[in-house]
Amino acid sequence: MDNQVLATIKERRSIRQYTEQEVPEEVLETIINAGKYAPSAEGRQPWKFVVVTDTGLIQDLSRRVKEQMATVLKHRRKWKKRFSELEDNRTVLFLRAVAGSTQDVVFHHAPALVFILTTGELFNDESCACAAQNMMLAAWSLGVGSCWIGFAKFLESDPAVMQKLKVPEGYHISAALTFGYPERVPQPPLRHPTATVINWIKG
């Protein structure tokens, strides 16, 4: 069974190499609009969007993510309570490599970055994740690549950045997505077989 939606779902990849071509504003607006059509708990539509197409600022944000990462690693005993991942040596080594890199290993030189913001109300983050997936699929259907950047969460600990992005009081970064035209599309990672359905209770 296949159709255009299923094909887009299967073909989408996280893109980490972009061409220098800008994504036109109307294309970004179309992508964000697709996000707004996502399901949301109680139909609350709890999202706000911040769009950054200033590539100088995106590079600065990349540096600031790495700075915050380095701070967390330095005081990791304190942060372990919040992020149990810091107990894992492999994660610590990986974060250290990212924090110490001179390359833009955070936003991958993307020409556009969209933050999805929300408040702490129950299920708001889940609703925003639905919006994020709608946006990544809509982008792919328009020839635009994307990548969810979880590392962008580190920006929440930098008040100057939150102010610069004009994140409203009480809101946090639920998701950050890069957008741009793909320079290279990676091979799809292997999918677990459908046998991972561990139980199918038929009537």
Ligand SMILES: Cc1cc2nc3c(=O)[nH]c(=O)nc-3n(C[C@H](O)[C@H](O)[C@H](O)COP(=O)(O)O)c2cc1C
């Ligand atoms: C919540 C979340 C956080 C992610 N954070 C990052 C990130 O910080 N940097 C990155 O390069 N990719 C990030 N990704 C992308 C994943 O690495 C990617 O989706 C995964 O490797 C599968 O590849 P695919 O999207 O091409 O199918 C994230 C994805 C999700 C859903």
